[in-house]
Amino acid sequence: DIQMTQSPSSLSASVGDRITVTCRASQIINNYLNWYQQKPGKAPKLLIYAASILQSGVPSRFRGSGSGTDFTLTISSLQPEDFATYYCQQSYGTPRGTFGGGTKVEIK
Amino acid sequence: EVQLVQSGAEVKKPGESLKISCKGSGYSFTSYWIVWVRQMPGKGLEWMGIIYPGDSATRYSPSFQGQVTISVDKSISTAYLQWSSLKASDTAMYYCAREGQWLVRGFHFYGMDVWGQGTAVTVSS
Numbered sequence: 001d002i003q004m005t006q007s008p009s010s011l012s013a014s015v016g017d018r019i020t021v022t023c024r025a026s027q028i029i030n031n032y033l034n035w036y037q038q039k040p041g042k043a044p045k046l047l048i049y050a051a052s053i054l055q056s057g058v059p060s061r062f063r064g065s066g067s068g069t070d071f072t073l074t075i076s077s078l079q080p081e082d083f084a085t086y087y088c089q090q091s092y093g094t095p096r097g098t099f100g101g102g103t104k105v106e107i108k
Numbered sequence: 109e110v111q112l113v114q115s116g117a118e119v120k121k122p123g124e125s126l127k128i129s130c131k132g133s134g135y136s137f138t139s140y141w142i143v144w145v146r147q148m149p150g151k152g153l154e155w156m157g158i159i160y161p162g163d164s165a166t167r168y169s170p171s172f173q174g175q176v177t178i179s180v181d182k183s184i185s186t187a188y189l190q191w192s193s194l195k196a197s198d199t200a201m202y203y204c205a206r207e208g209q210w211l212v213r214g215f216h217f218y219g220m221d222v223w224g225q226g227t228a229v230t231v232s233s
Contacts, residue, residue: 001170031217032217032218034219034220036153036220038153043203043205043223043224043225043226044145044153044203044205044220044223045223046208046219046220046221049208049210049217049218049219049221050210050212050217053210053212053217055219055221087152087153089153089155089219089220091217091218091219095155095157095158095167095168095169096158096218097143097155097158097169098155098169099152099153099154099155100152101152102152102153
């Protein structure tokens with residue numbers, strides 16, 4: 001099975017900060033990597049698929065990059081509505097679907 | 109509007125059976141895989157398994173194989189997740205999601221683009 005490791009598990013930041021979350025796969029997954037945002041009490045929301053393609057309606061301050069085993073999610077200027085937990089997920093293996101452990105972005 | 113609507117919260121006792129549902133609307137239900145995802149209290153997301161309503165093809169995560177059964181009734185655009193004998197450790201929020209697909213530079217990519225609202229399952233004696 002493909003394992004996904006996210007870091008950090010949590011971070012504190014201020015509105016306007018640039019933040020980066022990393023995700024590492026246990027084997028090469030090319031760019032079969034998705035990012036999700038989850039707010040408390042809500043279902044997750046797809047932000048990015050294919051490692052770098054923004055889902056429709058997602059603000060351009062979100063950026064995904066990487067290929068192979070190492071990936072990053074960057075938020076260029078953190079907004080109040082961005083405080084949430086972020087998950088990466090691989091869509092390469094069979095069965096596809098393993099999630100990373102999550103990164104909680106909190107207000108400093 | 110494309111949406112998935114899940115059945116309501118459940119409170120069960122250990123050993124009881126349960127079947128929760130996920131009804132799709134606003135799109136061709138038989139053309140997209142449906143995924144089930146578990147989230148235990150205060151924990152992360154876990155991919156449980158997937159079903160293709162078009163032909164009922166099903167895949168399970170090794171962690172959930174034999175523990176749950178995923179099924180579908182395409183005549184009513186509804187997918188199901190069921191347990192034959194619940195345990196306290198099955199207490200969690202369960203989400204269904206549509207697996208969207210995109211063609212990018214000749215390759216197919218997949219991601220969960222539409223989610224149900226979640227079904228809370230509590231198992232307690």
